[in-house]
Amino acid sequence: HNKKQPAFTRRNIFLRDRFSCQYCGNHFSSQSLTFDHVNPRARGGGTSWCNVVAACQSCNNKKGDLPLSKIGRLGMRLLKEPRVPSHYELQAQGRHFPPKVMHPTWNDYLVWDIKDARSQPETQRWANSTAGA
Numbered sequence: 001h002n003k004k005q006p007a008f009t010r011r012n013i014f015l016r017d018r019f020s021c022q023y024c025g026n027h028f029s030s031q032s033l034t035f036d037h038v039n040p041r042a043r044g045g046g047t048s049w050c051n052v053v054a055a056c057q058s059c060n061n062k063k064g065d066l067p068l069s070k071i072g073r074l075g076m077r078l079l080k081e082p083r084v085p086s087h088y089e090l091q092a093q094g095r096h097f098p099p100k101v102m103h104p105t106w107n108d109y110l111v112w113d114i115k116d117a118r119s120q121p122e123t124q125r126w127a128n129s130t131a132g133a
Contacts, residue, residue, distance in 0.1 A: 005049070006090050010035070014054050015093040016085040022053035023063065023076050032056060038082060040065040049084040 006012055013035065020027045022036070036055035039045030042065040055063070063071055068078055 005084050006087050008047075008049055008052075012085070012090055013049075013052055015090050015097060016049075016083075017054035017080075018093065019097060020054065021056040021059050022079050022082075023055055023059035023071075025079055026056060028054075028056055034060045036060045036063060038068060038078060040067065043067060050082050053078070053080075053082045 011030070014030055014033055018027070019030065019033065021033070033054045034057055035047075035052050036059070037045045037047065038051050038053060041047070045051050059076065062074055063076060066074070071077065
Protein backbone atom coordinates (compact mmCIF):
# COMPACT_ATOMS: atom_id res chain seq x y z
CA HIS A 1 0.00 0.00 0.00
CA ASN A 2 1.53 3.29 -1.13
CA LYS A 3 0.94 6.11 1.36
CA LYS A 4 2.74 8.72 -0.73
CA GLN A 5 0.64 11.42 -2.35
CA PRO A 6 -0.28 10.95 -6.00
CA ALA A 7 1.70 13.04 -8.48
CA PHE A 8 0.41 16.59 -8.71
CA THR A 9 -0.28 16.87 -12.45
CA ARG A 10 -2.78 18.63 -14.67
CA ARG A 11 -4.44 15.33 -15.58
CA ASN A 12 -4.67 14.21 -11.95
CA ILE A 13 -6.30 17.51 -10.92
CA PHE A 14 -8.87 17.06 -13.70
CA LEU A 15 -9.44 13.42 -12.69
CA ARG A 16 -9.95 14.39 -9.04
CA ASP A 17 -12.43 17.07 -10.12
CA ARG A 18 -14.08 14.76 -12.70
CA PHE A 19 -13.34 17.14 -15.58
CA SER A 20 -15.78 19.66 -14.12
CA CYS A 21 -15.42 23.31 -13.21
CA GLN A 22 -15.40 23.60 -9.43
CA TYR A 23 -17.30 26.90 -9.63
CA CYS A 24 -20.12 26.39 -12.17
CA GLY A 25 -20.21 22.57 -12.08
CA ASN A 26 -20.24 22.15 -15.86
CA HIS A 27 -18.13 19.45 -17.50
CA PHE A 28 -15.42 20.23 -20.03
CA SER A 29 -12.72 18.59 -22.10
CA SER A 30 -9.20 18.84 -20.74
CA GLN A 31 -8.42 21.43 -23.43
CA SER A 32 -11.19 23.70 -22.08
CA LEU A 33 -10.26 23.46 -18.40
CA THR A 34 -7.72 25.55 -16.54
CA PHE A 35 -6.13 25.46 -13.10
CA ASP A 36 -7.47 27.95 -10.59
CA HIS A 37 -5.60 28.84 -7.45
CA VAL A 38 -8.33 29.04 -4.80
CA ASN A 39 -6.14 31.36 -2.75
CA PRO A 40 -4.60 33.33 -5.65
CA ARG A 41 -0.85 33.25 -6.19
CA ALA A 42 -0.92 37.05 -6.16
CA ARG A 43 -2.16 36.78 -2.56
CA GLY A 44 0.39 34.18 -1.48
CA GLY A 45 -1.42 30.99 -2.49
CA GLY A 46 0.72 28.07 -3.54
CA THR A 47 0.40 25.49 -6.28
CA SER A 48 -0.66 22.36 -4.41
CA TRP A 49 -3.46 19.80 -4.18
CA CYS A 50 -5.22 21.83 -1.49
CA ASN A 51 -5.12 25.15 -3.35
CA VAL A 52 -5.75 24.23 -7.00
CA VAL A 53 -9.04 23.25 -8.65
CA ALA A 54 -10.23 22.67 -12.20
CA ALA A 55 -12.07 25.71 -13.56
CA CYS A 56 -13.52 26.61 -16.93
CA GLN A 57 -11.94 29.59 -18.63
CA SER A 58 -15.01 31.74 -18.05
CA CYS A 59 -15.14 31.14 -14.29
CA ASN A 60 -11.36 31.44 -13.92
CA ASN A 61 -11.39 34.80 -15.73
CA LYS A 62 -14.40 36.00 -13.72
CA LYS A 63 -12.80 35.06 -10.39
CA GLY A 64 -9.46 36.58 -11.32
CA ASP A 65 -7.30 37.08 -8.25
CA LEU A 66 -10.18 37.44 -5.79
CA PRO A 67 -10.09 35.39 -2.60
CA LEU A 68 -12.98 33.01 -1.86
CA SER A 69 -14.42 35.47 0.65
CA LYS A 70 -15.16 37.92 -2.19
CA ILE A 71 -16.47 35.71 -5.02
CA GLY A 72 -19.99 35.49 -3.57
CA ARG A 73 -20.72 38.99 -4.83
CA LEU A 74 -19.97 37.70 -8.35
CA GLY A 75 -22.58 34.96 -7.88
CA MET A 76 -19.84 32.34 -7.59
CA ARG A 77 -18.97 29.74 -4.99
CA LEU A 78 -16.48 26.91 -4.69
CA LEU A 79 -18.47 23.67 -5.02
CA LYS A 80 -15.92 21.40 -3.27
CA GLU A 81 -12.89 22.06 -1.13
CA PRO A 82 -9.70 20.96 -2.89
CA ARG A 83 -7.96 18.03 -1.26
CA VAL A 84 -5.32 15.38 -1.86
CA PRO A 85 -7.00 12.44 -3.63
CA SER A 86 -6.09 8.84 -2.96
CA HIS A 87 -4.28 6.73 -5.52
CA TYR A 88 -7.35 4.49 -5.62
CA GLU A 89 -9.67 7.42 -6.38
CA LEU A 90 -7.51 8.61 -9.28
CA GLN A 91 -7.22 5.06 -10.60
CA ALA A 92 -11.02 4.63 -10.48
CA GLN A 93 -11.59 7.98 -12.21
CA GLY A 94 -8.96 7.11 -14.81
CA ARG A 95 -11.11 4.20 -15.96
CA HIS A 96 -13.82 6.70 -16.91
CA PHE A 97 -11.39 9.15 -18.52
CA PRO A 98 -8.58 7.18 -20.22
CA PRO A 99 -5.88 9.20 -22.00
CA LYS A 100 -6.39 9.75 -25.71
CA VAL A 101 -2.87 8.58 -26.54
CA MET A 102 -1.81 5.23 -25.13
CA HIS A 103 1.44 3.42 -25.78
CA PRO A 104 0.61 0.10 -27.54
CA THR A 105 2.55 -1.94 -24.97
CA TRP A 106 0.00 -0.93 -22.31
CA ASN A 107 -2.86 -2.75 -24.05
CA ASP A 108 -1.99 -6.07 -22.36
CA TYR A 109 -2.40 -4.46 -18.92
CA LEU A 110 -5.58 -2.40 -19.34
CA VAL A 111 -8.72 -3.56 -17.58
CA TRP A 112 -11.32 -1.47 -19.43
CA ASP A 113 -12.49 -1.29 -23.01
CA ILE A 114 -10.31 1.59 -24.12
CA LYS A 115 -11.84 1.76 -27.60
CA ASP A 116 -15.34 2.38 -26.25
CA ALA A 117 -14.16 4.94 -23.73
CA ARG A 118 -11.94 6.80 -26.17
CA SER A 119 -14.67 7.05 -28.81
CA GLN A 120 -16.72 9.29 -26.50
CA PRO A 121 -15.93 12.91 -25.62
CA GLU A 122 -14.73 13.39 -22.03
CA THR A 123 -18.01 15.07 -21.06
CA GLN A 124 -20.00 12.06 -22.30
CA ARG A 125 -17.68 9.68 -20.45
CA TRP A 126 -18.39 11.62 -17.26
CA ALA A 127 -22.15 11.37 -17.83
CA ASN A 128 -21.81 7.62 -18.39
CA SER A 129 -19.66 7.23 -15.27
CA THR A 130 -22.29 8.88 -13.07
CA ALA A 131 -25.35 7.19 -14.56
CA GLY A 132 -27.04 5.21 -11.85
CA ALA A 133 -24.83 6.71 -9.15
